[in-house]
Each structure stands twice: as C-alpha cells, then as structure tokens.
Amino acid sequence: MTWKRWLLGTPLETERFRDERLRIPIALAVFSSDALSSVAYATEEILLVLSLAGAAALGYSIPISGVIVLLLAILIASYRQTIHAYPDGGGSYIVARENLGTLWGLVAAAALLLDYILTVAVSTAAGAAAVTSAWPRLLHYRVAVGLLFLLLLAVGNLRGLRQSGRIFAVPTYLFIFSMVSLIVTGVVRAGLGLPPVEPPMATIPLATHDVTLFLLMRAFSAGCAALTGIEAISNGVQAFRKPEARNASTTLMIMGGILAFFFMGTSYLAHVYTVVPGVGQTVVSQLGRAVFGTGLLYYLLQFATASILMVAANTAFADFPRLSSILARDRFVPRQLANLGDRLVFSNGILILAGSAGFLVIMFGGSTHGLIPLYAVGVFLAFTLSQAGMVARHLRHKGERYRLHAVVNAAGATATGAALLVIAVTKFIQGAWIVILLIPLFVFCFLKIHRHYFYVRQQLSLREIEPERPLRHTAVVPMSAVNRATIYALRYAKSIAHEVEAVHVAIDPQRVEQIREQWKQWGGGVPLRILESPYRSIVQPLVDHIDELMHGRRGNEMVTVVLPEFVTAHWWEGLLHNQSAFLIKGALLFKPGVVVTSVPFHFSR
Template sequence: MLTKLKRLLIGRPLKSNESHSQKLNKFKALAVLSSDALSSVAYGPEQILIVLMAAGSGALWFSLPISLGVLILLVALVLSYQQIIYAYPQGGGAYMVAKENLGTNFGLTAGGALLVDYILTVAVSISAGTDAITSAFPALHDHSVSVAVCIVVLITILNLRGLTDSATLLSYPVYFFVLIMLIIIGGGIYAALTGTITPIHQHAQMGTPAMGVSLFLLLRAFSSGCSALTGVEAISNAIPSFKNPAPKNAAKTLLMMGGILAILLAGIVFIAYWFGVHPVNDQTVLSQIAGHLFGRNIFYYMIQASTALILILAANTGYSAFPLLAFNLARDKYMPRPFKVRGDRLGYSNGILTLGALSIILIIIFKGRTENLIPLYAVGVFIPFSLSQTGMIVHWIRQKPKGWGGKLVINLIGALICYLILAIFFLTKFTNIWPVLVFVPIVIIIFHKIHEHYMHVAEQLRIDFSEPLPVIHSSDNVIVVPVAGITKVVEQSLTYAKSLSDNVMAVYVGDSPEAIEKMTREWNEWNPGVRLVTLHSLYRSIVSPLDKFISTVKYKADKSGATVTVVFPQFYTKKWWQSLLHNQSGVLIKASLIRHKDVVIATVPYHFKK
C-alpha cells in the first residue's frame, strides 16, 4: 500500500543511466533557479522606499540613484558568478570558492550560511505567499500556519518527483509573472511619456534637497534594496543539474536571469518614482502601481495572483540548490553521508526532505510570521557573496590567467560593496541579526565534528594489503558476505566466514559499471583468497539485487543439502549520535532476508574506539 502511494506521489523509479533525462535546459533552469531572485522585484523596490520615507516624500527621488547602485552590484555579482561557474564547473558556488582559496573555515562559513539561507528562503517565501492567500480569503487567516505547511509539503513532493517534473510545472507561473511585470512597466512608461494618467502624488524632481537625508539613511536604503539580489548565487550551486555543456548553459542562464532582474527592478523603481507612489501599510507598492494603471479589474487581480504565486515559488530555488550544496559538503565529509544518496527519481531526496522538514519547523515556531527572519535572510546571502568575491580575488592573483586584471577588478568592486552592505546591516540592524554571530560558529563546529568522526572512521577501517587473511578450518556451508568496500570491518568478517567454510563468496552491489570495475580492481590487488561476485543495480538499490542473488544461492544450496549463511559486517560508533551520520543499509538488508527460510544471518560487529 505504501509503495503504491509512493509511486502515485513521486512516480516510477528511474535507472541510473536515465540521469540525462533529469537535466535542465536553459529555459526550465531559469524558471526553477531564478524564482527567488525574480520574486524580489515584488518587495525590493518597496524596501528602498520605506527607508527613504523616513525623511519625507521629497526624499523618494533618491530611489533612482540607489537602484542604480543595486544594479551595479547586480552586474558585479552576475559577472563574478559567471566566472565562478567556469572556474568551478562541479558546482558548490561560494562554498567551493571560499574553501579552495580562503581556507576550510571560510568555505564552511559560506556553506553554512547558504544552507541556513535556503531554509529561510522556503520559510519566508511560503509565509509571504500564504499572507497573500489569506488576504484574498480572510476565512483562512486563522489557519495560515496549516496552509503554509500544506504548501511546503506539496512543493516537497513535487521536487521529489525530479527536476524536470518540477521545472515543467513551475516554468509557467514564473514566465507569467515576468510577462505581467513587463506589461506593467510598458504601461507605466507609456503613461509617463504621454501623460494620459496623472500621478498618485507629485514626485520631487531629481536633485531636490530633502531635509533629514543623510549618508547613513542612504546607505540603509541601499542595503535594504539589496534584498532584491537574493538568489543570484543559486545557479552556480546547481551546475550539475544542467544539460551538457553544463557550465556554458549555466552561464547563459545566469546572464538571462541577471538581465531580466535588472529590467524589472529598474522599471518598477522608475514607475514608482514617476507616479509618486508612497509606501503604505495596507497595500504594497506593486499593488498601488497596478491599481493606478489598470484599475481594480480582473487584470489587477491577475497581477496580484501572479505576485503571490511567484513569492511561493521562490521557495523552489531553495529546493534546487540546498540538496546540491548539502551533497558537496557531504562529499567533503562535513555533512552526513545520506545527503550523497540519490533517490528513486535521481534527486538528492534526503536533502529535499530535510529542507522541507526544517522549513515546516521554522514556520510552526514563528506561527507563519517570519518578518523578523528577513534581516537574517539578507545577511545569510551577503556573507557568502562577500566570501565568494574575496575568494575569486585570491584565485586570480594565484592563477593569473589571460585577462585576469579585468576580472580581478570586477571581483574587487563586488567585494567592497558586499562588505559595505554587511557593515551597514550590523550597524543598523544588530538587534535583529546578532544570532548570526552565534549560529554560524556553532554550524562550523558541527561541520568539524562530523568531519572528525569520518576521519576517525577512515583511520580505523584502513587495512594493510600486504597482510594475508589467516587461514582457518572450513566446512561445506555456503557463506555470503555483502561488502561495500575494502575495510577492516570486511577483513574481520571474511576471516570469520572462512573459519566456517571454504565456500565463501563476497558480494558487491554497484550502481555503475565504473564502481564495479574499481571494486574488482582493488579486490584483485588485495587478493584475500575469497571470490568476489559483483552485481549491477540499475536503480541504485542494494536490497533488491542482493535479495535475488541470495535466493538463487539458496535454491542451488538446497539441492546439495548445504546451509546458506549471510555474514554481515557491521560497525558500531562510540557515540549514539555518530550513527546518524551513516547509512543504515545493513538494517534494511537484514529485514529483507528474514523472510527467507533456512538462511542463517550472522553479524560480525566492529566497534570504533573514537
């Protein structure tokens, strides 16, 4: 029953050699990976106006030069991340750049900040979209947390179905939002040029002096407007998700995203200034513009619906980037190994499920009101921004490729602006963002603890190929030893198996011909005196191929009257929490083999000392 429900929700399992079908073309990738950045058009310009309004309506003209500054930073970031894509085509973005050029701790800082930022992306985006839904349907207001949780569950299931399925479905509302914004901008510019629509309020001319405007206020407005740049880094984290040539397609997608974001951001800021839009509590700036241009008709509600939808779908950027970043950290042994495992649909399911679960917890804790998390959200973006820019500066100085001087200047400008924004955040919003100073070091400590454990495991499992296995008396029993590699645990298990019988075979299940070839080569080099049987698993499952193999062995053994014994190598960690960092495949295999009659199951324990 559960299997049928799983198939209904996420679809049939895909073979490992079908991975190419889950790669994204540029237009689908743009929809999936740019929804967070594009959705910021709905609130980025408003954040600038809210800060400037503190100095009065006469200061709102400063939104134009401030937005120009934001666009300059956008250009610097896009050009920088385009260079990162080509320099680090395996993905990882700011984490890889900072780790390789600035050191491990800087890389972990960038990676940890991004992981937290993606969790906040989902929680904040879903909560903002839920607010739009409950505003349209007030009866749902008391159930806003439940609505938000349901939306998270739906998006999680959609992403578990695979990248292509989610991209196909999500591309329509994303491109619809872009089309709607272009219509608004086109209509606003036409009205401004022809004078057919009178402004809401008379705007101040550029250069008009305004009382209360200080450099500090302008910097605050600039840093608030930079919230429109969240999500720019997501494409560099997800390069492996693109069709080949992946780096080239990713770079083109990043340019398209940057161009669209620049046009939409500049257009909305200009129209808001021209029509004298003032930020108010009960209506967004975008809503005021749409209502003034087109009236409160069906098109107005289409605009509001597309805005609410893009805010919800902004969460999908987190679902696309979080699992891949978690994979890179797990590959470097800084996160649990299960984050490296691909699910039935070839996505990193554990990362997707973890992101969904943590986002739901955050929504429940804050009761769907995540406004206080937005400053943390912004800081979480600009920490990796700053570190990636700095890392690329070091990269160019070390490598000195052709034309490196111009690239260095781009990254230097970007780094200076990013550090300036971080300084402004800490100076003006310290009471909101101080948890970053506590949380980031804790995350780094956790990363190091995980890495230390894996290093201890590798040290204790490493064996000397030159030492032969001891030869002990044998019997006619058939002994099957499932192995995942050549380790101390396997050596101990084979020694025990050979003490029971001369008829011992090791069985290795590989998910690719390359993995099987590598294991066979290393096994022959080790030469433990035990035959190795290799099985190719098309669906990356260990349980099913091994179960079928043992059934075949049992059938043959029954004819000769021999007993089949399955000896499981099993290691046990010193501390309980360390067991959570390892796959529990042995438990699943044992559970599957229990149904076999007359098959003896033996476990050879290996206890770690560290």
C-alpha cells in the same frame, strides 16, 4: 499503486541522471525564480525604511535602487567568471575552499545553507502575503497558506529536477509576462500624465526619523534582498545540458537583465504613484490597482506574484540539496545527504530544507518583515568569499587576461563586502545577530562531523589488523515462556554457535517449575539458566549475565543474543504485547562483542 508512487512517481534508473539535465528555458525557471521574485518585496523593504522619515525621504528610493542595480551588474560579471572557472558547480563553497582554505569554504557553505532555508521561508511567507492582499479574509490563515505552499514545493521537487522545472516554469513565465505588462503600462500611463486607476490605499506616515546616512544605509541593506539568488546558477552548473558552462552563463545574463528591469521599473512606478507599504496591501498589489484597477489583469498579477514567490523557493530546493550532497561527499555533513532518491534527486536534503523553513514560518507567524532582517547576511558573506577566492585563483594561475579578471572579481568582493558590513550593522538588532551567531555554530558542527568520519575511517582501516583465530562464541536465547517462537529461536541459535544456553528471568517464581518441566521435553539438551530478579526487571539481570559471560571466568570473546520476536498481522496488535525485545536491544547496543539478532515469528491473523 502505493500512495508514494502516486504522489512522487515511479523510480528512475541511475542511467537516466543525465537525461534529467535542463535546457535554458527550464533552467531559467528553476534557478532564477528566487532572484526574480525578490522584486515583489525588495522595493517594499526600501520604502518601509524610508517612510520613517516621511514623504521627503521617499525620493531616495530611486538612487538607492540604482546603486543596487550597479551592484547586481558587478555580481553578474563576477559569477560569469566563476561559472567558467568551476564548471562542475559548487559555487562559493568550492571557490572559497580551494583558494582561501577549508575553514573559509565552510563559512561560505554555512552562510549559503542558512540563506537557502531563509529563502524558502521568506518566499512562502511573501507568497501567502500576496494571496491575503487579494483576498483579505485569508489574512488570519497566512501561516497555513505558507505551509501549504511549502508542502506543494516539497512534493514537486521530490518528483525530480526536470519534472519540477516543467511544473514551475509556468508560474515563472506568467510572472515575467505580468510584470512586463505592469511596468510598460505604468510607464506609458505616467508618461501620458494619466492618473492612477485606483489611488494607493496606504497613506504616507508622519516622519519619526530624520533623513540620515544611517537611515539611507538601512534602506540600502533592506533593498539588497533583491540580490539574493544570484549565486544559484553558479552552484548548479551541472544541472544544465552540455555545454554546461556556456548554457549556465547565458542563463545568468538573461536573469540579470530581467531582474534589473523589474527592480528599477517597480521602484520607478512606486515613486511616480507615491506608493508606500500598508497593512494588508503589498506595494506590488497597490501598483497593480493603480495601473490595472481591480479587474482581471490585477488578479492575474496577484496570482502570478503569489505563484512566483511560491516557486522562488524552488531555487533553494534545487541548490540546498546539491550543496549538501557536496558537503556530504567531503564528510562535513551526514553522508545520507549524498544519496540520490528514487527520482534522482537528493531527497533527504529536500525534506530537511522543507522542515527547517516550515519551522521558521511558524515561529515568525508568516511575517515577511520579521524574516527579511535575517535574510541577506548569509548570501552577501558567500558573495564576498566567492569573489575573494576568485581573485586568489586568478593571481595564482595567471591565465589569459588574469589581471582584468582579478580586477572584476576584486571589485565584486569590495562591493559585496561593503554591502555585508552595512547589512550586518544596520540589521544587527533586528535579527541579523541570529545568523551571525549561527554561521560559526554551523562551522563548528561541520568540523565535529568531519572529525567523527576521520576517526571512523581510521578505526575501520585494514592496516595492522590482527590475524584470524578461533573465537569463543556463546548464543543466549532469552525466553519468557516455552512456545513455538522460543523453539524456532533456539534452533537458529544452535545453527550459529556450538555453545548455546537458554535464559529465563524469574519475575513470577510460581512459573519457574512449570518452565523447567517444559524445557526438559522441548529444550533439546540445551541448558536452561534461571536468573533471579527481586526487583522484577527483565533487562538488568540479563545484561549482568552477559557481562559475566564476556568478562567472567569463561572469558567469551563474542556473545550472540537470539531474541524470539512477535510480528503481528496488524500494526495496532503490536501494541498489545510488551516491548521487552526492544528494551533488550537498546540495553545491549553499546556493549562490544555482543551481537543481538531477532528471529521473527509471524502471526497470520
């Protein structure tokens, strides 16, 4: 068994693709982990902004959280309609493309792809922060911890959708149990007037800002990180078992209810226990110490939080490759992203996502606070375009109760559009400008790729193809010496062309006569041409000679260069030989009418 089979498992037949679809309990773990995990840092981001205005501003966290939950309810209602209208999935890209036009569809796709990359980077960084909160000695290794999480996620997803769902269901449900225990216990203790088991470690900083509308808007935009991942289910409807739309809609409702409970519960407890973000301790960690102390339940909470933050990226690993495959099918990204791997997952998309997120984790030093400002712009832009597209669809098709459905989606578009404007303004200097710049750049690349594929299809078309006729074809065998590999290549050349010639580039003039004598015995009547090389170049004289064959007096329409090539028994032995064959291939690759083929000679030892 190879290391790849041991790590990823044996290949799956294409016929088993439908068997890889998910039931609701597993789908909830796969698609909702991103949204549910956001409670680990969304409240913290609100408090981080409000604490700039001192203790007096912390009370605003509850109404701000309430507004975000209201926005969540609007989004859940809107995306339920999207799921039923587009049961084949595709989410914001498909909705915007079909109803608003291709350009807006590509804008939504670019926003989502960037959001998925940032989701993975933020989740792994936040997971590492949860680990270092429980074990502060690891604080200096948080980048390495985040990259380890990322590696585990990539391997788990390369093993297949259903298997990765089973693997990551345990952390999701462990987190749900831990958070329910934290919130219920914390609310009961607060209701009974019991003091915290362990007082919060962080102190409220002195006010450096006034409580202004702009500060509250900043806090709201930071808390909107709680809404990332809501669209994941509408993007992956086809990953559900039949009936796909109904199962996806049910999963969306369950996810929305759990998320609202967790987010409001965390914000309420943070307000009751006067918890603010501190160095080395997350808000959830401080709440765990206040409610549970530092016993077994606290470490279970931290372990569950780190686990859900790690697998939160799994939502992006489920949706990024799927969206990339749809874009590849439409010829807006490289076609390789549409290919299913051995385990019936889009392996290329998984690898690109892991590599991009790992780059961000390294670039930002594993800092969640550094990554968050980049986070919400893309997803809220996708939200807005999707809801606007659904409004256009309802008004065009005029189905049953279309006015009501259009109003729901219009409310969603208005709310998310307003939130997008707030996020873009308040986070622009902090890093949102990067995403705002990257989205049009992505769209430009999509269009360039699409144009390339259009020209490829046009030039490969069979229309107006010239009739078949005989071609003048010469086979050229470059050689450095007369040996067994050369003779085998010569025999192959004679089998494919009537005109064959051998070519030797004379770098060492003293060997030329020896090669001429050997060729008389072994050349089999094939002419030998000696090419002079005063500057000791092997490639250029050969290229010039082939140009002469193609465009000179002989006027060849095709030349095949047959290269004798050594294949050594061990990889390192190949380094002991010159790479002239590789250089010749590179030099001739872009010459029309020239074919380069290798005749390998395998060394047994």
